[in-house]
Amino acid sequence: MxxxxxxxxxxxxxxxxxxxxxxxNTLTFWEYLYKEIYLNVIQGNRWLQYLKGxxxxxxxxxxxxxxxxxxxxxxxxxxxxxxxxxxxxxxGFWANLGAVCVKALSKFAGLYINIMRGTPLLLQVxxxxxxxxxxxxxxxxxxxxxxxxxxxxxxxxxxxxxxIMSVEKGQTEAGRSLGLSSLRTMIYIILPQAAKSALPSMxxxxxxxxxxxxxxxxxxxxxxxxxxxxxxxxxxxxxxPYIVSGLLYLIVVLTLTWLIGKLERRLRxxxx
Amino acid sequence: MTTDIIISVRGLEKHFDEGKLKALQGIDCDIKRGExxxxxxxxxxxxxxxxxxxxxxxxxxxxTITVDGADIxxxxxxxxxxxxxxxxxxxxFNLFPHMTxxxxxxxxxxxxxxxxxxxxxxxAMALLQRVGLADRANAYPSQLSGGQKQRIAIVRALCxxxxxxxxxxxxxxxxxxxxxxVLDVMKQLAEDGMTMVVVTHEMGFAREVADxxxxxxxxxxxxxxxxxxIFENPQQPRTQDFLRKVL
Numbered sequence: 001m002x003x004x005x006x007x008x009x010x011x012x013x014x015x016x017x018x019x020x021x022x023x024x025n026t027l028t029f030w031e032y033l034y035k036e037i038y039l040n041v042i043q044g045n046r047w048l049q050y051l052k053g054x055x056x057x058x059x060x061x062x063x064x065x066x067x068x069x070x071x072x073x074x075x076x077x078x079x080x081x082x083x084x085x086x087x088x089x090x091x092g093f094w095a096n097l098g099a100v101c102v103k104a105l106s107k108f109a110g111l112y113i114n115i116m117r118g119t120p121l122l123l124q125v126x127x128x129x130x131x132x133x134x135x136x137x138x139x140x141x142x143x144x145x146x147x148x149x150x151x152x153x154x155x156x157x158x159x160x161x162x163x164i165m166s167v168e169k170g171q172t173e174a175g176r177s178l179g180l181s182s183l184r185t186m187i188y189i190i191l192p193q194a195a196k197s198a199l200p201s202m203x204x205x206x207x208x209x210x211x212x213x214x215x216x217x218x219x220x221x222x223x224x225x226x227x228x229x230x231x232x233x234x235x236x237x238x239x240x241p242y243i244v245s246g247l248l249y250l251i252v253v254l255t256l257t258w259l260i261g262k263l264e265r266r267l268r269x270x271x272x
Numbered sequence: 273m274t275t276d277i278i279i280s281v282r283g284l285e286k287h288f289d290e291g292k293l294k295a296l297q298g299i300d301c302d303i304k305r306g307e308x309x310x311x312x313x314x315x316x317x318x319x320x321x322x323x324x325x326x327x328x329x330x331x332x333x334x335x336t337i338t339v340d341g342a343d344i345x346x347x348x349x350x351x352x353x354x355x356x357x358x359x360x361x362x363x364x365f366n367l368f369p370h371m372t373x374x375x376x377x378x379x380x381x382x383x384x385x386x387x388x389x390x391x392x393x394x395x396a397m398a399l400l401q402r403v404g405l406a407d408r409a410n411a412y413p414s415q416l417s418g419g420q421k422q423r424i425a426i427v428r429a430l431c432x433x434x435x436x437x438x439x440x441x442x443x444x445x446x447x448x449x450x451x452x453x454v455l456d457v458m459k460q461l462a463e464d465g466m467t468m469v470v471v472t473h474e475m476g477f478a479r480e481v482a483d484x485x486x487x488x489x490x491x492x493x494x495x496x497x498x499x500x501x502i503f504e505n506p507q508q509p510r511t512q513d514f515l516r517k518v519l
Binding site for chain 1: 327329346347348352353354355356358359360362364366367368369370379380383384425428429432
């Protein structure tokens with residue numbers, strides 16, 4: 001008996017203490033608050049479900065951001081005027097073929113950006129989940145990364161393109177006049193400066209993406225929003241589970257904002 | 273004595289806006305190794321366009337440019353290799369703001385000449401010493417004055433050990449008191465035997481340092497000769513008119 005008494009935790013003891021008031025429906029505000037927290041967070045270790053959901057949200061967001069950055073940067077470069085108007089006249093067959101391919105890719109990049117920005121993310125998620133991967137068993141996390149990454153790439157492309165175009169033309173000329181190829185000039189001289197001016201908008205895009213992963217609850221991925229929703233279906237509390245999920249989103253976004261702000265200040269210090 | 277000629281320009285034309293604006297209308301010019309050529313002329317005359325054509329920052333519309341025996345207007349020429357041999361200094365310096373001075377100077381030699389970091393930095397430090405800026409090696413461009421930036425831009429180009437140096441109005445964006453320090457570096461470079469093509473409004477520099485002065489107007493070389501010929505005894509009315517206004 002003694003062991004059983006000891007196994008009752010502080011929270012459970014508190015829960016038992018307010019039982020009479022729960023039955024009599026005479027809870028004070030603080031007791032009511034405790035009841036909500038106990039039912040939606042503590043009971044049955046429900047807090048673990050939020051954390052699991054948070055983990056999946058972070059996992060999907062992180063990899064989707066990577067996919068978006070990589071693909072978005074490539075799309076941005078393809079959309080630059082000097083790439084769109086690439087000209088290899090008289091440089092031989094292979095150079096000409098390359099130029100034609102690059103021009104076709106550039107056209108495709110434009111089309112891609114318009115389609116991805118012009119249709120709802122939810123629709124894209126549904127198409128990828130039920131259409132493309134409908135008959136293939138595929139981890140929902142991977143589907144989420146693909147859908148959110150492909151969508152984010154379109155926005156990232158425009159942010160990066162804006163960043164690149166904000167770098168003075170003289171920087172390219174200086175790089176090229178030293179003998180650096182256009183690719184090396186882009187990598188060592190233009191992109192680092194573009195990244196700096198694009199950072200605030202990029203932060204915005206990352207924040208949007210993190211929150212938009214909540215749409216993945218639609219395809220039954222138990223990320224943070226779905227986790228809260230699932231708990232609501234168990235406890236019938238209409239507010240508390242969503243508020244807990246919301247607070248966790250807020251913590252993630254505020255942490256990210258703080259980190260990027262720090263990075264921004266560091267980059268600013270490097271060139272006063 | 274053709275081996276003496278490092279740059280040979282024939283019938284060079286450059287049109288903008290699909291031929292509506294003819295910036296260069298047929299330039300012929302030979303530049304000898306070790307020669308200092310100063311290009312003068314009113315603004316909009318095409319002198320900067322001429323200079324920028326020499327390393328293909330502008331693609332010529334017609335004509336040929338032969339550098340060191342290679343026709344650089346041939347599309348099959350490796351333009352990057354060619355540019356390694358031609359340093360360029362810009363009116364607005366164009367230092368890389370996100371890199372220290374040392375990094376500005378060592379980036380291209382390390383990537384293109386495959387120099388080790390130590391070699392590239394040793395070369396850069398020696399050049400910084402020469403222009404009196406060795407103590408600024410780890411500063412960022414924004415911490416320097418205009419004159420210092422332009423001196424760095426010159427030695428950054430020299431780090432690639434070019435055969436020719438092109439200067440595009442190197443002192444036009446400077447405060448007057450900083451013009452002298454930049455011109456001094458250029459004079460020193462001329463004395464060391466560097467081949468130089470300089471577009472400038474500094475007539476004093478042209479008179480003192482140039483081996484040959486080209487007067488360009490409306491995309492053509494109107495008159496050329498030694499500084500004495502051009503400044504003391506110009507033959508063409510347009511040259512006389514221009515010099516009357518600027519001197």
